[in-house]
Amino acid sequence: xxxxxxxxxxxxxxxxxxxxxxxxxxxxxxxxxxxxxxxxxxxxxxxxxxxxxxxxxxxxxxxxxxxxxxxxxxxxxxxxxxxxxxxxxxxxxxxxxxxxxxxxxxxxxxxxxxxxxxxxxxxxxxxxxxxxxxxxxxxxxxxxxxxxxxxxxxxxxxxxxxxxxxxxxxxxxxxxxxxxxxxxxxxxxxxxxxxxxxxxxxxxxxxxxxxxxxxxxxxxxxxxxxxxxxxxxxxxxxxxxxxxxxxxxxxxxxxxxxxxxxxxxxxxxxxxxxxxxxxxxxxxxxxxxxxxxxxxxxxxxxxxxxxxxxxxxxxxxxxxxxxxxxxxxxxxxxxxxxxxxxxxxxxxxxxxxxxxxxxxxxxxxxxxxxxxxxxxxxxxxxxxxxxxxxxxxxxxxxxxxxxxxxxxxxxxxxxxxxxxxxxxxxxxxxxxxxxxxxxxxxxxxxxxxx
Amino acid sequence: xxxxxxxxxxxxxxxxxxxxxxxxxxxxxxxxxxxxxxxxxxxxxxxxxxxxxxxxxxxxxxxxxxxxxxxxxxxxxxxxxxxxxxxxxxxxxxxxxxxxxxxxxxxxxxxxxxxxxxxxxxxxxxxxxxxxxxxxxxxxxxxxxxxxxxxxxxxxxxxxxxxxxxxxxxxxxxxxxxxxxxxxxxxxxxxxxxxxxxxxxxxxxxxxxxxxxxxxxxxxxxxxxxxxxxxxxxxxxxxxxxxxxxxxxxxxxxxxxxxxxxxxxxxxxxxxxxxxxxxxxxxxxxxxxxxxxxxxxxxxxxxxxxxxxxxxxxxxxxxxxxxxxxxxxxxx
Numbered sequence: 001x002x003x004x005x006x007x008x009x010x011x012x013x014x015x016x017x018x019x020x021x022x023x024x025x026x027x028x029x030x031x032x033x034x035x036x037x038x039x040x041x042x043x044x045x046x047x048x049x050x051x052x053x054x055x056x057x058x059x060x061x062x063x064x065x066x067x068x069x070x071x072x073x074x075x076x077x078x079x080x081x082x083x084x085x086x087x088x089x090x091x092x093x094x095x096x097x098x099x100x101x102x103x104x105x106x107x108x109x110x111x112x113x114x115x116x117x118x119x120x121x122x123x124x125x126x127x128x129x130x131x132x133x134x135x136x137x138x139x140x141x142x143x144x145x146x147x148x149x150x151x152x153x154x155x156x157x158x159x160x161x162x163x164x165x166x167x168x169x170x171x172x173x174x175x176x177x178x179x180x181x182x183x184x185x186x187x188x189x190x191x192x193x194x195x196x197x198x199x200x201x202x203x204x205x206x207x208x209x210x211x212x213x214x215x216x217x218x219x220x221x222x223x224x225x226x227x228x229x230x231x232x233x234x235x236x237x238x239x240x241x242x243x244x245x246x247x248x249x250x251x252x253x254x255x256x257x258x259x260x261x262x263x264x265x266x267x268x269x270x271x272x273x274x275x276x277x278x279x280x281x282x283x284x285x286x287x288x289x290x291x292x293x294x295x296x297x298x299x300x301x302x303x304x305x306x307x308x309x310x311x312x313x314x315x316x317x318x319x320x321x322x323x324x325x326x327x328x329x330x331x332x333x334x335x336x337x338x339x340x341x342x343x344x345x346x347x348x349x350x351x352x353x354x355x356x357x358x359x360x361x362x363x364x365x366x367x368x369x370x371x372x373x374x375x376x377x378x379x380x381x382x383x384x385x386x387x388x389x390x391x392x393x394x395x396x397x398x399x400x401x402x403x404x405x406x407x408x409x410x411x412x413x414x415x416x417x418x419x420x421x422x423x424x425x426x427x428x429x430x431x432x433x434x435x436x437x438x439x440x441x442x443x444x445x446x447x448x449x450x
Numbered sequence: 451x452x453x454x455x456x457x458x459x460x461x462x463x464x465x466x467x468x469x470x471x472x473x474x475x476x477x478x479x480x481x482x483x484x485x486x487x488x489x490x491x492x493x494x495x496x497x498x499x500x501x502x503x504x505x506x507x508x509x510x511x512x513x514x515x516x517x518x519x520x521x522x523x524x525x526x527x528x529x530x531x532x533x534x535x536x537x538x539x540x541x542x543x544x545x546x547x548x549x550x551x552x553x554x555x556x557x558x559x560x561x562x563x564x565x566x567x568x569x570x571x572x573x574x575x576x577x578x579x580x581x582x583x584x585x586x587x588x589x590x591x592x593x594x595x596x597x598x599x600x601x602x603x604x605x606x607x608x609x610x611x612x613x614x615x616x617x618x619x620x621x622x623x624x625x626x627x628x629x630x631x632x633x634x635x636x637x638x639x640x641x642x643x644x645x646x647x648x649x650x651x652x653x654x655x656x657x658x659x660x661x662x663x664x665x666x667x668x669x670x671x672x673x674x675x676x677x678x679x680x681x682x683x684x685x686x687x688x689x690x691x692x693x694x695x696x697x698x699x700x701x702x703x704x705x706x707x708x709x710x711x712x713x714x715x716x717x718x719x720x721x722x723x724x725x726x727x728x729x730x731x732x733x734x735x736x737x738x739x740x741x742x743x744x745x746x747x748x749x750x751x752x753x754x755x756x757x758x759x760x761x762x763x764x765x766x767x768x769x770x771x772x773x774x775x776x777x778x779x780x781x782x
Contacts, residue, residue, distance in 0.1 A: 008491025011707030012498065033701065033722055035715070044709040051484055070493050108771045149593070175593070181623070186582050186616025193586020196571055197521070199593060220576050221583055228562035230554035231777035233571065265778050289780035 002085050003052060005075040007061070007068045010039060010046045017041045018066040019074060024056045029080065037074075052077065057084035113365050117316035122276070122308040131301040133275040134164050134240075134282055138202065140311045141286045142172050145200065148286060151178040151191060152204030152241075161206045162242060162301055188214030188239075192221045195237040195291075202286060205241035208257050208295060215260075222291040223266030238285045240294035243271075244335065244386050245434055247299065251422035256387030258334065261293045262363040262396070268292040268317050269364040273300065273338035275307035277361055280315030287314065297336045318365035322374070326356035329380040329444050332371060332397050334360040337384045337435060344384075344440035353444060363393055371397060372405050379410040382443045386434060389417035411447040416440050463676045468514055469735055472671045474748060475513060476506040476728050479530040481749075481756045482539055483702075486529065486546055486560075489760060490706050495546045498575075499560045502530035504701040507727035508633055509534045511674025512601060515682050519596065523571040523584040524603035526561035527633075527700075531603060535570040537563070539759035544766045551766030555773055569598075577638075578611030580604060581630070585617040588628035588691070599627045599685045607638020609652055618691070622659040625690040629681050630656065632695045633668065639704040640712040653695035661693050668696030669725040699725070 007017065018040040030036055030050040037048040057078035061068055068074065076084055128136075141148050149172075154161045156169040156179040168177045180187045184205065191201040205211045211218065218239060226234045245254040261269045268290055270281040278296070285292035307313075323338060324345050333341040338359045345355040356374050360367065375381050381401045383394035394415035401413045419433045464472065483501045490499050502509070505527075513534035516522070524531045532542050537553065545552025545563050553563040561575045571587060574580040584602030591598045608614060609632060621628045632652050636643055649655055653665040662684065666677040674696065681692035699721045703710040710718075732745060 006492060009493045009706075010491070012496060014707075041707065043707055044711075046707075046709045047715075051488060070491075108774050111775055181616075181619060183616040183619065185613045186585070186620055189579060189582020189613060190586035190589055190617065190620055193523075193571070193583035193588075194590045194593065195586070196583065197587060197590040199590050216576060216579060217582065221574070221579055225564070225572070226780065227777050228554055228558040229564035229572070229777075230552075230557050232554070232566050233564045234780050236780075268779070 001079065002057065002082065003054070003077045004073045005077055007070050007072040007074050008039070008048065009070045010041045011043045014041045014043075014070060016067050016069045019061050019063065019068055020045060021063045022059055026056055026059055028056050030054060030056055030077070050077065054079055055082075057082070113318070114369065115316050115318035115365065115367065117319065119280075119315060119319065119321065120313060122313070123310050125306045125308050127304050128275050128307050129302055129304050130272070130275050130278045130296070131162070131164055133278040133307055134296065135166060135168070137279050137282045137286075138165065138168060139171065141283060142168070142176060147198065148200045148202065149176040149178065150202045150204060151180050151187065153180050153182055153206050155179060155204050160204075162298060164301065165204065184210050184213035185217070188217045189221060191237060192217050192235060195222070195235045196225065196233050198236070200236045200238075200286065202238045202240060205239065207253060207298075208241045208243040209253050209255055211239065211241065211257070218261070218267070218291070218293070219264050223264050226290075227266060234289055235291050236289045237291050238282075238294060239291070240282070240285070240296060242298040242301070243295035244297055245418075245423055245430075248425060248427060248430060250425045254423040256385065256418070258295055258363050258385065258387055259392045259396070261295075262366070262393060264364075266291065267364060268362070269295065270317055270362045271295045271334040271360060273335055273359055273361075275305035276313070277315070277359070279307055280313050281317065281361060283314045284317050288317065292317070295335060300336055315361065318362050318367055320361055320367035320370040321359045322356060322370065323359045324355065324357040326354040326378065328354045328378055329382060329447065330356050330358060330371070330374040330378045331382050331384055331440060332358045332360060333384040334363060334393070335386070337386055340435060340437055341384050341440060344437040344444070347437055347441050348444055353448065355444065366396065366400075368400055368404065371400055375401050375405040376408045379408050380444070380447045381409070381413045382416060382440060382447070383413070384416045384435060384440055386418050388420050389415055390420065392417055414443040414447060416443050463679075464514070464672050466738065468675070469731060472510050472514060472675075473728070473731055473735065474752070475510040475534055476671065476731070477749060477752045478539070478755065479506045479510070479533055480728060481752050482533060482543070482759070483529060485756045485760050486543070487702070487706070489543075489547065489763070494764060495560065496548065497559055498526065499546065499706045500527040500704065501700070501702045501706075502527055504721065504727075505633060505635060505668070505698045506530060507671040507674050508631070508668045508696045508698050509603075511671045512631065512678040514675050515678040516601070517598075519569065519598040520601065521569040521571060521587045521591075521598060522601040522603070523580045523587060524573070525577065525580055525605060525608065526573070526575050527605070528561065528563065528573045532563055532565070532570055532573075535565065535568040537565050537568055537570060539755055540762040543759040543763035547763040547766070548768070549763060549766035550769045550773075551762060556769040557773065557777065578604065578608040578613050581608065581611070581614045581617045585621050585626060585628055588621065588626035589624065591627050592624065597686060599629055599682050601629045601631060603631045603633055605638060606632060606634040606636065606643045606652060607641070607646070609649070609655055610646055618656050618659045618661055621691040622661055625688065627685040627688070628691040629678070629685050630661070630691060630693045632693070633698055634695055635698050635700045637700075637704070637712065640708070642712070653693065656691070656693040661691050663693035663695065665695045665697065668698030669721070669727045669730065671727055671731055
């Protein structure tokens, strides 16, 4: 049966091409796979191979013809002895429903993401460090679910580089508390593979700085697989470790990654401050069927807070907490900066300014509702973060305030951020580079014309 | 503990039933890919599309050894792996055309398809990423104390990625049931192995970690089968990973827009004429009593299956626009 050969699309962007030359003449026999013509695309000169054997019955587009649109019939291939039909074409090789892609002007609206779940009752509490809260949470979740395991550098025999996994090897053994070689790219990919089968790894990075070696797997492999698989394969995994500046460890070990990960659809990113945050958010992360990043903070590990002792204290991811109510200005902070913002609020109180402090707890999803409601009350907003200013979390928060509460604002939103420099080592310089309560007080004063 | 790395010369290890299965599977992959190439030419498939034509014996020979529960994962040259894993030609082709009937409802495309049911874990677009992820599939088998083996395919282009060696170390250290398969088709995109790798024998690339290996004639389905059997028995018995280097060849360019000027046409023609995996198996079978008529009937049947998948892939509706916002996260 005669087959019409169409001008092929030979690159992702080709819409037309030049038929440079035919390598076969009319009447010549061609074998499957044999090159019959050369076609110039927008990128290169490509060889056109015959898909089936036959005789080149008729050439419809001659050598040197340019601007031949994709899908234009260029030749007819017939079987040996067969005559060339008058009507060129074999309907089977025509597209049945070609590029009839409707492009509606209105795009589907993003579903409203609103976390309705509320913070559970605390019940009985005790004072504990953030480190204890994280460790106890992992112990409880490892007991609760056999599919949960912890892996990372020095998590087992060394008892954790920062002692967060102290005692876990003794209770759960080397099968579930697994020391990894210094091999972030490899073991993160391996953990993602395990998660794709339904296991629930907790991957500890000694610090989040080292996760840069593995960020391809966090983003391309963990965050995108569910979408790319049409919902078939999800990735229940936790990536956790200390984030941000520690103390005098220099530029490569001192960086906040909140805005990096908050940027990525398919991830959830939590940023605990207190022991209760650490417990409730890590529990939520481990039980969540999605990839969740837990950005901890080394300096907070040793700080003590009252926290619930309940084994079922699970905080909703995406819900901020108002740590201090106030009526004059909204301070939005996360992780270690919540404490700094609370100190600033005390200083402001002495000046008669009543600050509300929001602890974000999560930067993806971001609790816009709480931020907007607060701004509509206080009419002033200052964001506070340790990370760099450009395209940071503060930029996002200030934009939200402008986009969704513009008419309530009495002053432009202000960002307080770490300086836009690699973090220096020298004690005096490091101190100058990171936000402190006085910076926040200054930012607020400016808003009130001070 | 490294085995001799010469091609497995185990003779005729396939039964006549297995040979017929191999012929059918290779022909399905070949015809499917030819059709995909056609649909690409017609503008029905977009973006990147990497065809498997020429390499069929690799995935088909290994497929004959795989058991229920074994997992597999590969790069973006993945259509052959999916068909051999038992995924339907309709579902794969409809994903290529970006339609709702595709395995990922049109949201993945040629490079990103998965099937939990068939234990196929993609379809990955970042060269080498699947090697670490595949090592994790094997980790899961060991963690759950399962009998399964994970087959991790990657090309000669991926062997220069650092994470491949991190994975080798982890798999050997943890004794994971992981079969690494290097599909050495001689070119990583347009760069020949000689121009990219200081290692002259890729089958030895796992030797620092004590990973046993075989170099295999990847154009010969029987040799692939024999080597895969040795390798998978090793993995399944708890001895850790195994590495196979398949010497194979892709007839088409790296992707659809590759003019393949980096290799002489005569090289392609020689492989096609003298080393074609389908022709070699067919001629062997003809000597053993298989008939040309039976082959023609098989080819016709396969072409009908492929044509059906192509029609399905064109008639299946485009994904609903609401799909934009689904499957990003598992909703609690």
